[in-house]
Amino acid sequence: MPKSDIPSARTVLSVADETPTVRTLEFEDAALARAEPGQFAMVWVPGAGELPMSVMVSDIAGRAAFTVRTHGPSSRALYGVREGGIIGVRGPYGNSFDAKTDSALLVGGGTGLVPLMRLITRLPAGARIGLAMGSRTADEVLFEGRARALAEKREIRIEVATDDGSRGVAGTAVDAARLLLDSGRYAAAYTCGPEPMMAALVGEAAARGVPAQASVERVMKCGVGICGSCCMDDRLVCCDGTVFGGDYLASSADFGRAWRSKSGAAVPF
Amino acid sequence: MPKSDIPSARTVLSVADETPTVRTLEFEDAALARAEPGQFAMVWVPGAGELPMSVMVSDIAGRAAFTVRTHGPSSRALYGVREGGIIGVRGPYGNSFDAKTDSALLVGGGTGLVPLMRLITRLPAGARIGLAMGSRTADEVLFEGRARALAEKREIRIEVATDDGSRGVAGTAVDAARLLLDSGRYAAAYTCGPEPMMAALVGEAAARGVPAQASVERVMKCGVGICGSCCMDDRLVCCDGTVFGGDYLASSADFGRAWRSKSGAAVPF
Amino acid sequence: MAASLEARVGPLALPSPAMLASGILGISTRVFGRLLDAGAGAVVTKSLSVEAWEGYANPTVIGAPGGGWLNAVGLSNPGAAEFARMLRAEPAVPAIVSLVGSEPGDFARMVAEFGGCNVIAYELNLSCPHVARVGLEVGDDISLVESIVRATRAASGVPVMAKVGLGTANYLDTVGAAAAGGADAITAINTVRAMAIDAEAARPTLSNAFGGLSGAPIKPVALRCVYEIASRHDIPVIGCGGVSTWEDAVEFVLAGACAVQVGSALAGGNMGVFGEINAGILRYMERKGHKSVQEMVGLAKK
Amino acid sequence: MAASLEARVGPLALPSPAMLASGILGISTRVFGRLLDAGAGAVVTKSLSVEAWEGYANPTVIGAPGGGWLNAVGLSNPGAAEFARMLRAEPAVPAIVSLVGSEPGDFARMVAEFGGCNVIAYELNLSCPHVARVGLEVGDDISLVESIVRATRAASGVPVMAKVGLGTANYLDTVGAAAAGGADAITAINTVRAMAIDAEAARPTLSNAFGGLSGAPIKPVALRCVYEIASRHDIPVIGCGGVSTWEDAVEFVLAGACAVQVGSALAGGNMGVFGEINAGILRYMERKGHKSVQEMVGLAKK
Numbered sequence A, B: 001m002p003k004s005d006i007p008s009a010r011t012v013l014s015v016a017d018e019t020p021t022v023r024t025l026e027f028e029d030a031a032l033a034r035a036e037p038g039q040f041a042m043v044w045v046p047g048a049g050e051l052p053m054s055v056m057v058s059d060i061a062g063r064a065a066f067t068v069r070t071h072g073p074s075s076r077a078l079y080g081v082r083e084g085g086i087i088g089v090r091g092p093y094g095n096s097f098d099a100k101t102d103s104a105l106l107v108g109g110g111t112g113l114v115p116l117m118r119l120i121t122r123l124p125a126g127a128r129i130g131l132a133m134g135s136r137t138a139d140e141v142l143f144e145g146r147a148r149a150l151a152e153k154r155e156i157r158i159e160v161a162t163d164d165g166s167r168g169v170a171g172t173a174v175d176a177a178r179l180l181l182d183s184g185r186y187a188a189a190y191t192c193g194p195e196p197m198m199a200a201l202v203g204e205a206a207a208r209g210v211p212a213q214a215s216v217e218r219v220m221k222c223g224v225g226i227c228g229s230c231c232m233d234d235r236l237v238c239c240d241g242t243v244f245g246g247d248y249l250a251s252s253a254d255f256g257r258a259w260r261s262k263s264g265a266a267v268p269f
Numbered sequence C, D: 001m002a003a004s005l006e007a008r009v010g011p012l013a014l015p016s017p018a019m020l021a022s023g024i025l026g027i028s029t030r031v032f033g034r035l036l037d038a039g040a041g042a043v044v045t046k047s048l049s050v051e052a053w054e055g056y057a058n059p060t061v062i063g064a065p066g067g068g069w070l071n072a073v074g075l076s077n078p079g080a081a082e083f084a085r086m087l088r089a090e091p092a093v094p095a096i097v098s099l100v101g102s103e104p105g106d107f108a109r110m111v112a113e114f115g116g117c118n119v120i121a122y123e124l125n126l127s128c129p130h131v132a133r134v135g136l137e138v139g140d141d142i143s144l145v146e147s148i149v150r151a152t153r154a155a156s157g158v159p160v161m162a163k164v165g166l167g168t169a170n171y172l173d174t175v176g177a178a179a180a181g182g183a184d185a186i187t188a189i190n191t192v193r194a195m196a197i198d199a200e201a202a203r204p205t206l207s208n209a210f211g212g213l214s215g216a217p218i219k220p221v222a223l224r225c226v227y228e229i230a231s232r233h234d235i236p237v238i239g240c241g242g243v244s245t246w247e248d249a250v251e252f253v254l255a256g257a258c259a260v261q262v263g264s265a266l267a268g269g270n271m272g273v274f275g276e277i278n279a280g281i282l283r284y285m286e287r288k289g290h291k292s293v294q295e296m297v298g299l300a301k302k
């Protein structure tokens, strides 16, 4: 096992509120700074558990970040870490999005947008970018400015959806994505977010002949392919994923249908 | 601990008789092939113990060798290994002779000549070489031709001593060395062999203002500086040595006087 | 006759001596299929209990500073009945079912759940070092071991293996009790009780504080246990602990193991390890002139 | 007040918590001087017996495949009387003398040899895992432990430490017996019984077949033992096993150790390790605002 599998203490260097429930915590970590989009880290909050987290981009060289929504006990604790606080990180783990395309449609729900931000930094210089983003309310819209900044000189078109219709389309990111998909201007689709949303998107993309890739979430204990908690069909989301291609996902018995609880029992979505 | 500390199986590829009691066994080993003169390996003969052995040169790239005199149980077993037989080696260990000189006097007794052969290959292209070699009888004279061959185009003068006077000077290698030392043509002396002989040589060299280096033998169990069996004064022959400078040796309470038995008790020479 | 990889574990014949260890990728019958395709001689399931268990909170698995892994997963499993349902749906996947419990009745009851499943053997986990009232606490209770093995043996139509580890009792006594209870084979060893502390956080890293050490660091200890068991008891032994190369597998066999289990070496998605081990053992057998795995068992003790 | 490296082991005050472990460079009093100069808080001698012992034949020390070392030196030592003679010649070198024997009388007799020597404590080796009738065989015999510690304590005017390891009994019972016998501190742990087999030679590599595993691989196990002892017994603990960096030392202290011992990390002539550990601990103390080593002891258990 490489050194990177041992939780290493990292001091949180800055904390930024993204929305009323979402914060970004930055820290120095050479390996995570170089993470590929779709890769994740296991993030330990001493005394409050360890969670898989997508590696968020930072504008400062040598830094990486996590963007976390406060929810249950561990995410709440991570959200509550202040500047100067210590977290333990191991990783990066998993595979990543294949960014080779000249026009990319990115479809993200909530903190599922995190790997898509890193993906923007990896898309080719001349690529055309479409971004469909879903959130619960207008307040919770995430990374809109950040996406534009990361796109730099590239064309980027953003469509927003909110569950309550308080901004943009009323619905999920898929509803926003449909507007962009129907333009026929995107050769590849990339998605991360709630699994039913991703399953719908993969279906919509396939119907239009657009190859899709989705970054999948599961319960992750080891992150390295030994515990089995993250299994989806005969795959391990932590090593075979988190990113899977639309063809496989379309044939999957589990994707969009069931995940495994901490005990390993199958649970329908 | 690096991988090189685990005995690695090596197949003996050739066995050559050097004298009626001394043989050279060659094998492939990239690390030992690059050993410096004075470095040694721990050589395991499965079922018959493990001994420290100077790393002998081979004429074939990527190969190293051991030149062993049959004597007690372990050396007899090593001597008895045939072509195709398996030995285990770990190392190389220890420091090495400093070969930077334009004229070197090499003084070796018996298999103490082994590191001096490798030293010849490391002496500068234009160096003048003197070699004083001691053995019990004319039959037992070792490496005479080998030394000339390794010297290649460099000037080499060889003086032989035998204990019984059957060839060359009657006496030890020191008696042969004196002839060369007195020529005043050698700026540095290098020695390996029985310790009383080396102690005498270091004294003779010092008397003539010639800096000397000696490769010392001790009981070696670990070879890596943890067991302490090889101690000489406050030094560890396996890591601080095997090669020590004449100034230190002249001030040593142990050199030429006492070694440690397997139990660690001091034993006078 | 060419060299054959077939391994015999008591009455059981396996296509290769390298099997999957319990608790490693052990909850998905679909993953089992992939591992068997990759060359695993058999797969052992996650240890199953009567009820479903969530296990401990994360961190549950972390790298150990001297290599290998520390885990305190806490025996999370969906329970024997639920797992049997999954297994029943995959009749083509033969499984060795690992069971964990506190008393003979637990084990007998669980065996009864597996009717209609392709179970080729049971492995009794008497050695998990980080969960109370089961595992090592049971293995350290010599008289309980014998009765548990006896009860499982009576309930089961297939071979029963007892998995031992290093606890507070002499594990060789545990082996003796398991043999007396009718065990068909012994698996040795489980992870070794251990822990990590984070200096910056000034607290244990695993949420359970104590966990089990696995992987390369424990191999020399596991090898010693296999050698000792094979020297003192006349029962087939399956070596487990740090096997990651064919050399490791061969060393365990030479020490007295009739087969080995591979766990931590799977880390990083390394399912190809089974193919490499199988190929390496075959090359070794051909080089050394061995025709069967069986004839190599215990050669280092001769 | 600046942070101080001083460590207290029961009644003993040491300039640094990092001492040399027994059996490491432990037979030369001149080497001890060098190690103390390098920053060792104390040096423990090789374990000494009543008679001189040659130990086992080579191979006695080899690298372990998963890191660390395997050794079966076999307690070679010149005998207590001869060693006392060497020590007497170096009054400026304070030493912790390690003793090994089979019965109380052995230990009392050896202590009597050290009149006129600068002995600051005795450490009783109840835990060497590869020599018959001494070491671990003694440590596993709970009643013998208590009487040995009591006899040594009665004979000695300086503190007595009992060194325990993982054997066939519950080592926590050994600790309890040592405490009952009057031990001033516990050293935990010794090497872990283990072995290596060479596939090509098809035989154990160590001449004694069985040896002890030391170094990084056993650190998580040693740390667990220190934590367990400190949780269950009210006696100073010295942590030993895989300490090679200041982080390791701090982790042991946080787990409950008042000091640590360094063995395998000396490999390769790495005597500078003591200076590095000392400097690292000091930096850590300053960063965390700790004034004394004592105040960090057991913080991970809070």
Ligand SMILES: Cc1cc2nc3c(=O)[nH]c(=O)nc-3n(C[C@H](O)[C@H](O)[C@H](O)COP(=O)(O)OP(=O)(O)OC[C@H]3O[C@@H](n4cnc5c(N)ncnc54)[C@H](O)[C@@H]3O)c2cc1C
Pocket (backbone or CB within 6 Å): A040, A049, A050, A051, A052, A053, A054, A055, A066, A067, A068, A069, A070, A071, A072, A073, A074, A075, A076, A111, A114, A216, A217, A218, A219, A220, A221, A242, C057, C058
């Ligand atoms: C690859 C990956 C990337 C992710 N990236 C992000 C991200 O960038 N931002 C973000 O906010 N969230 C992310 N998540 C989700 C995150 O890991 C948690 O699932 C989420 O924060 C909910 O945690 P909670 O503490 O609120 O727990 P709850 O959902 O209330 O669950 C209770 C407890 O279960 C445990 N738990 C929860 N989820 C997981 C899990 N997936 N694996 C293991 N244990 C778990 C925790 O101990 C938690 O406290 C990601 C998940 C995965 C798998």
Ligand SMILES: Cc1cc2nc3c(=O)[nH]c(=O)nc-3n(C[C@H](O)[C@H](O)[C@H](O)COP(=O)(O)OP(=O)(O)OC[C@H]3O[C@@H](n4cnc5c(N)ncnc54)[C@H](O)[C@@H]3O)c2cc1C
Pocket (backbone or CB within 6 Å): B040, B049, B050, B051, B052, B053, B054, B055, B066, B067, B068, B069, B070, B071, B072, B073, B074, B075, B076, B111, B114, B216, B217, B218, B219, B220, B221, B242, D057, D058
């Ligand atoms: C650095 C070094 C380089 C050497 N190079 C050579 C060489 O190139 N050629 C050569 O012939 N000899 C060499 N020797 C000497 C060699 O190691 C043996 O000491 C010698 O061969 C005698 O061994 P024996 O089996 O005949 O044992 P005996 O002298 O009869 O001793 C009995 C047993 O003691 C053990 N033993 C003996 N010497 C040592 C030792 N030094 N360390 C540990 N255990 C020992 C062995 O098990 C041996 O069988 C070297 C020694 C050292 C320290």
Ligand SMILES: Cc1cc2nc3c(=O)[nH]c(=O)nc-3n(C[C@H](O)[C@H](O)[C@H](O)COP(=O)(O)O)c2cc1C
Pocket (backbone or CB within 6 Å): A226, A227, C021, C022, C023, C024, C046, C047, C061, C069, C071, C073, C075, C098, C125, C128, C163, C189, C190, C191, C213, C214, C215, C216, C218, C240, C241, C242, C243, C261, C262, C263, C264, C265
């Ligand atoms: C994450 C993890 C979970 C484990 N779960 C179990 C288990 O449920 N039952 C069991 O008997 N052993 C379990 N083990 C122990 C392994 O089966 C095996 O005995 C141990 O890891 C040593 O083998 P290795 O070094 O090849 O990993 C687990 C090990 C790990 C690393």
Ligand SMILES: Cc1cc2nc3c(=O)[nH]c(=O)nc-3n(C[C@H](O)[C@H](O)[C@H](O)COP(=O)(O)O)c2cc1C
Pocket (backbone or CB within 6 Å): B226, B227, D021, D022, D023, D024, D046, D047, D061, D069, D071, D073, D075, D098, D125, D128, D163, D189, D190, D191, D213, D214, D215, D216, D218, D240, D241, D242, D243, D261, D262, D263, D264, D265
């Ligand atoms: C070569 C060697 C010799 C040892 N000899 C002794 C000994 O004589 N007495 C003893 O109590 N421990 C002995 N030990 C054990 C060490 O003191 C220590 O407990 C063990 O090596 C773990 O520490 P480490 O990982 O820092 O090496 C020896 C260890 C080694 C490697």
Ligand code: FES
Pocket (backbone or CB within 6 Å): A219, A220, A221, A222, A223, A224, A225, A226, A227, A228, A229, A230, A231, A236, A237, A238, A239
């Ligand atoms: S999280 Fe453990 S196997 Fe994927």
Ligand code: FES
Pocket (backbone or CB within 6 Å): B219, B220, B221, B222, B223, B224, B225, B226, B227, B228, B229, B230, B231, B236, B237, B238, B239
């Ligand atoms: S041979 Fe062990 S310290 Fe030198």
